[in-house]
Amino acid sequence: MGIPPIRDARATSPFGLTSSELTYEAAVQCLYRELPMFQRDGPAAYKADLSATKRVCAALGRPENDLRFVHVAGTNGKGTVCHMVAAALQTQGHSVGLFTSPHLMDFRERIRVNGACIDEEAVTAFVQRWQAADGAWGSPSFFELTFGLALDHFRAAQCDVVVLETGMGGRLDSTNVIPRAEVCVVTNIGMDHQRFLGDNIRAIAKEKGGIFKDGVPVVLGPMRPEAQSELLSSALRSSSEVHFAQEIRHDESVLRPRGPVEAPSPVDEANRATAAMTLRVLQGLGWVFSDRAIEAGLWRHKECTGQQGRWQVVQRDNGATLVLDGAHNVDGVAMVAQKVAELVQEHGGQLHVVWGCVGDKPLEEVLALLPQDAQWHWCAADLPRSLSPHDLSLVALDHGLQGNVHPSVKDALGEALDAALARDVVWVGGSLFVVGEALQSLA
DSSP: OOSOOOOOGGGSOOOOSOSTTSOHHHHHHHHHHHSOOHHHHGGGGOOSSSHHHHHHHHHTTOGGGGOOEEEEEOSBSHHHHHHHHHHHHHHTTOOEEEEOSOOSSOGGGGEEETTEEOOHHHHHHHHHHHHHTTTTTOOOOHHHHHHHHHHHHHHHTTOSEEEEEOSSSSTTSGGGGOSOOSEEEEOBOOSOOHHHHOSSHHHHHHHHGGGOOTTOOEEEOSOOHHHHHHHHHHHHHTTOOEEEGGGGTTOHHHHOOSSOOSSOOTTOHHHHHHHHHHHHHHHHTTOOOOHHHHHHHHHSHHHHHOOOSSSEEEEOTTSOEEEEOOOOSHHHHHHHHHHHHHHHHHHTSOEEEEEOOBSSSOOHHHHTTSOTTSEEEEOOOSSTTBOOHHHHHHHHHTTTOOEEEOSSHHHHHHHHHHHOOTTOEEEEESOHHHHHHHHHHHO
């Protein structure tokens, strides 16, 4: 299978407590309730250093030193590239840890081994272990402690490699406590989280390039020239060899599927090229991939890893098409809006949009990209960060977007689906949290 895994004697039985005293639901609510959480609290939960993560890792016996990593940063596409690379490694027969965020329906989605979510019992036992430490682990945030749980779980599972998605940025992201990686990857860079990462593309790119490690090869996805220039400077400082996904972006001999593919994502061309180049770099390091493993990674990753909420297409019984995609910044929304428009034109029906967003991000540029000829259903995910549907509808009206205000995502989706006829398209977007609640209502 290629590179032999690092093994460590401490990778057995990481949990010192049984889970009988605490239910899984109570354990997860404890994490939500007792820890600062960016998903819920926004900027108030952000920490601009790695000290708290390092303290958690130290309490766990530094699991980051016992694992191999593929580290992925970026603004758009980083989660999908992670799923693609993990699927190829998994299909090749490796034990693969996958850490991504946020989750859509279940906390356990963040931590997977070979596509399987972490067991509820493992989450519960870890929370008990943290509580029993009585403050000895410091004061971590939700993300910092969750990342510690992931590393602990991956070491216990004796993963051959961990595919690691940054949460925000790179340089100061919790995932950047890892000492080394097999390869570092940066996908497209756009304007997002400007309050923390900088107010221009170069500044944001510099933060993303903070994951580069001395002598570790780098893969750059297709991106703006100014972002690429900044990342090349970062790679020069870390003496990292750079590989460009753009070189194979249109190479059908590399990226063409070898069999029929069900509902391929039209927004993943750049992601497939980035993942393919990452696999090529891993091959150069001694990791072996069959054609079957590469195809699984680039074209069938959702089947392997369980990814949802990124260009997820569902055919309704009445002939309508439902598209769920969590794109929420200018670059992501522009791409998805174009593909949705093409889908509507192809089907010849009406577009219905279920839309909600958080209130702490710029809104005007995104709204300017949205189609005025759709039937709009404004809503909000059940989060304090969410912009109220009423306020959203007022801002949207200035951009010619008219629709109905709904008290919940479930209500908005229900009305949109009831109104959609055969050949119509229903698009759910604006936020991964909106998409997650939509998926929950469909389950």
